[in-house]
Amino acid sequence: MTQNLPRFPPRPTDTAPLYPADELVKLQSIMDNRRPHPPSPPPAPQRKTTWLGKALALVGVAVVSGFVWWVLQPSERVDEPVAQPQKTAGEFEFTSVPQLPGPVKDSDCAVHATGQTQAFFKATPCLQLTRAFYTAKLPDGRTVYSSVSVVKMRTADEARQLRELTQKDGTGNVKDLVLDKAISVPPLTTLANGGYASEQRDQEVVIVESDSPVRGADALAHNKEMKKVSEDAIRLASSFGD
Numbered sequence: 001m002t003q004n005l006p007r008f009p010p011r012p013t014d015t016a017p018l019y020p021a022d023e024l025v026k027l028q029s030i031m032d033n034r035r036p037h038p039p040s041p042p043p044a045p046q047r048k049t050t051w052l053g054k055a056l057a058l059v060g061v062a063v064v065s066g067f068v069w070w071v072l073q074p075s076e077r078v079d080e081p082v083a084q085p086q087k088t089a090g091e092f093e094f095t096s097v098p099q100l101p102g103p104v105k106d107s108d109c110a111v112h113a114t115g116q117t118q119a120f121f122k123a124t125p126c127l128q129l130t131r132a133f134y135t136a137k138l139p140d141g142r143t144v145y146s147s148v149s150v151v152k153m154r155t156a157d158e159a160r161q162l163r164e165l166t167q168k169d170g171t172g173n174v175k176d177l178v179l180d181k182a183i184s185v186p187p188l189t190t191l192a193n194g195g196y197a198s199e200q201r202d203q204e205v206v207i208v209e210s211d212s213p214v215r216g217a218d219a220l221a222h223n224k225e226m227k228k229v230s231e232d233a234i235r236l237a238s239s240f241g242d
Contacts, residue, residue: 090232094134094146099183103132103240109151112180115172120165127152127203130240133177136229138212144194144226145185146210146233147176150240156202163198163205176209188213195226199234206237 096102109126110118130150135143151174153159166173177183179190194211208230216222 090235092136092144092229092232094136094233094236097133097135097183100133100177103130104177104182105130109174112175113172114175114179115170117162117166117172117174120162124153124158124161127154129174131174131177131182132236132240133183134233134236136210136233138225138229142212142214144210144212144229145178145183145188145191146208146229147178147183147191148233148236149174149176149207150237151205151207153203153205156200159200159203159205163200166198166205166207173209174207185213195223195228195230197227197230197234201237204237206234208233 106112106129107127109129110121112129112131113121129152132148134146134148136146138144151159151162153162165171173192173196176191178185178188179192188211191209191211194209197208199206210226210229210233212222212226216225
């Protein structure tokens with residue numbers, strides 16, 4: 001029996017059989033699929049604009065727009081009127097007295113009037129009488145007392161009639177607070193002998209009488225000076241209110 005034993009060295013005809021090319025390609029593909037693949041990198045986070053960011057952006061735009069508008073404006077607006085300061089102070093400085101720190105009111109003008117003025121109020125009643133009392137200093141140091149009365153009538157025509165009546169001599173008037181005994185200023189018993197001034201404001205008539213206990217030698221000069229104080233005191237009626 002003959003045995004087929006290997007021969008050494010092998011001959012070229014003894015080499016191992018070769019695999020076909022297509023089988024090798026399949027084998028390589030199988031090996032590649034079995035290898036672990038590196039993990040894909042995580043996607044980059046997306047920036048989200050919050051409502052706060054949007055609000056800040058809008059504010060920034062508004063600020064910039066306002067600044068640009070301001071820069072482009074002319075330095076002076078010549079087409080608009082310039083407000084003028086109003087004169088609120090007068091020639092004299094008036095002060096209320098401790099005896100009567102505020103205005104007093106009454107709806108019956110007739111009982112606080114004299115002469116023909118009282119008769120006028122009985123026939124034509126007023127709506128309200130408001131009175132206040134003040135003091136002022138003259139340049140020479142003398143004290144002047146002023147009684148400010150505001151009479152409110154039903155119509156402007158009635159107010160006109162009242163003012164025309166009180167401007168005449170000997171027709172009586174609204175009682176000043178000294179004559180009405182609401183204020184005591186010895187030796188004065190009334191302010192009617194000093195200076196008188198009045199003004200109509202629609203339905204209202206402002207009546208002021210002023211006098212000083214210390215009178216000068218010249219009666220006309222004294223009355224003229226007291227009238228000047230009364231004319232300045234008319235502005236005090238604006239602070240009475242309703």
